[in-house]
Amino acid sequence: DGGITQSPKYLFRKEGQNVTLSCEQNLNHDAMYWYRQDPGQGLRLIYYSQIVNDFQKGDIAEGYSVSREKKESFPLTVTSAQKNPTAFYLCASSRRTGNSYNEQFFGPGTRLTVL
Amino acid sequence: GEDVEQSLFLSVREGDSSVINCTYTDSSSTYLYWYKQEPGAGLQLLTYIFSNMDMKQDQRLTVLLNKKDKHLSLRIADTQTGDSAIYFCAETTNTGGFKTIFGAGTRLFVKA
Numbered sequence: 001d002g003g004i005t006q007s008p009k010y011l012f013r014k015e016g017q018n019v020t021l022s023c024e025q026n027l028n029h030d031a032m033y034w035y036r037q038d039p040g041q042g043l044r045l046i047y048y049s050q051i052v053n054d055f056q057k058g059d060i061a062e063g064y065s066v067s068r069e070k071k072e073s074f075p076l077t078v079t080s081a082q083k084n085p086t087a088f089y090l091c092a093s094s095r096r097t098g099n100s101y102n103e104q105f106f107g108p109g110t111r112l113t114v115l
Numbered sequence: 116g117e118d119v120e121q122s123l124f125l126s127v128r129e130g131d132s133s134v135i136n137c138t139y140t141d142s143s144s145t146y147l148y149w150y151k152q153e154p155g156a157g158l159q160l161l162t163y164i165f166s167n168m169d170m171k172q173d174q175r176l177t178v179l180l181n182k183k184d185k186h187l188s189l190r191i192a193d194t195q196t197g198d199s200a201i202y203f204c205a206e207t208t209n210t211g212g213f214k215t216i217f218g219a220g221t222r223l224f225v226k227a
Contacts, residue, residue: 006157035217040123042203042219043158090157101207103148104215106157 003027006091006107013078013085013114021076021110023091030096032074033104036060037088046089049074050096078112086114119218121204126224133191135221137204140185144206147180149189152201152220161189161202191223199225 004025013019023032031050035043045058049068063082068074074093078085088111092104118140127133139147144166150158164171164178164187171178177190191198201220208214 040219042119043217045214092158103146103160103163104158105160106150108157109155111155 004091004093004105004107006089006110008110009108011110011112013112015114016080018077018079019112021078021089021091021112023074023076023107025072025074025093025105025107027093027095027105028071029093029105030071031094031101032068033092033094034058034064034066034074034076035090035092037090037109043090046076050101085112087112119204119206119216121202121218121221123219124222124224126226127194129194129196129225129227131194133189133194133198133223133225135189135191135202135204135223137187137189137218138185139187139204139206139216141206141208141216142185143208146207147178147187148203148205148207148215149176149178150203150205150217152203154200158203194223194225196225196227199223 007022033048034046044060046064047066049055052071055066055068065077088109090109091107094101094104121137148163149161151161152158162173175192179188201222203220204218205215
């Protein structure tokens with residue numbers, strides 16, 4: 001089955017630690033995205049990548065870092081510089097058609113809690 | 116700038132129709148989407164509409180687009196308790212197509 005997976009589902013971290021969230025897709029999609037979701041709010045874009053070895057900052061990139069070494073993988077590192085990291089993190093991917101991108105497919109999410 | 120707005124809550128009785136509304140600001144929108152999110156899960160694409168269409172129907176779902184007023188709605192016929200979820204409106208703008216703007220989501224409560 002094709003899809004997008006995220007791991008772990010729940011993650012606990014002590015203050016001052018970096019932590020990496022995994023996102024993998026086998027849909028052969030070109031673009032991948034990381035969003036943050038806080039209670040009662042919509043999705044805010046952290047980083048996105050349209051092609052391997054390239055990525056751009058979204059609206060709230062400070063305190064986060066990403067890499068895109070393989071088409072199917074787009075891990076997100078939440079660094080100790082992120083002041084309020086407790087949130088639900090969603091990864092998504094989309095296929096490129098010409099100069100635009102189709103609808104985004106989402107993973108199941110990772111809930112990060114900083115203790 | 117680009118913005119998508121939705122009301123935060125909607126409550127309906129089982130069997131009634133639900134109508135979730137959304138307004139957007141970017142007139143260059145190419146695609147408009149409705150996603151559903153159940154508790155603790157990711158977003159699931161329900162349906163989408165091209166900006167040159169007025170209406171799209173898919174089983175119990177009807178999407179209406181008023182491009183002049185930049186208004187999008189999702190009607191769910193015969194609403195069931197399993198429809199209780201958060202519904203997100205989203206638009207993809209005509210700026211290279213890579214950016215999708217999401218609304219804050221409408222939480223639908225279905226009373227039995």
